[in-house]
Amino acid sequence: MSWLLLAATLLGLSMFSLFTIGSTINPKNSVQQKASILKDVAEVDSWELILVNSKNVVPRDFTVDLIPFQNTRVDSRIADSLQKMIDSAKDEGITLSVCSGFRSVSEQDKLYKAKCLIYTTAGYSDENSKNLTSKYLQMGGASEHHTGLAVDLLTDNVTDLDEGFAKTPAYTWLEENAAKYGFIERYPKDKSQITGIDWEPWHYRYVGEKNAEAIKSKNLCLEEYLQDMYSKPKGFG
Ligand SMILES: [Zn+2]
DSSP states (O other): HHHHHHHHHHHHHHHHHHHHHHHHHHHHHHHHHHHHHHHHOOOOTGGOOOOOOBBOOOTOOOOOOOEEEETTTEEEGGGGHHHHHHHHHHTTOOOOOEEEEOOOHHHHHHHHHHHHHHHHHHTTOHHHHHHHTTTTTOTTTSOOOGTTTTEEBBBTOOOOOOOOGGSSSSHHHHHHHHGGHHHHHOOOEEEHHHHSOOOOEEEEEOOOOOHHHHHHHHTTTTTHHHHHHHHOOOOOO
């Protein structure tokens, strides 16, 4: 019996050591990593890192300097990077087209209500309709499209915004190259619990090249990046 106790104690001690070693090494590495990344990236107050989600909504009078881009409009500060990304993809035989960019809060309200109506008409309760709609579409104020920094992309033979986009060469190209132009896949498949939005392989957000490269290399979503790197989100508080 005493041998059993001794063995259990030793096992407990070694588990404890493993735990304490692990917990002292990892944060140290992460602090070093953080410091080296922060050295190179924009300040959290930069317009590039604005966070918009259901908890950080834009004010109804939010304005942004827009520029026409294909059939939509985007923040004028990202137009060059977006065009460069599209041109570069084209050089490699990949077509990227922007199907939506900026949306005003009232336009978003209309889209949201129309989508909800489809579900209520199909017999869902108001609450379930809202929940189903919110998987892909945000209520007015909570959409990143209000910033003019987000775009939805389509490619050859893909005319709908659905997960089929992820099977295209365009998606593979974006996974590899979007960060070079300052864009991130904003709602990755494995981050929906954190972003609150289901996987949207077609939705890309401009955050600046250095932020995008850091987010990609650390495999974070924007919410995690802001929390991990700066301990605060840059919303409209
Ligand atoms: Zn979108």
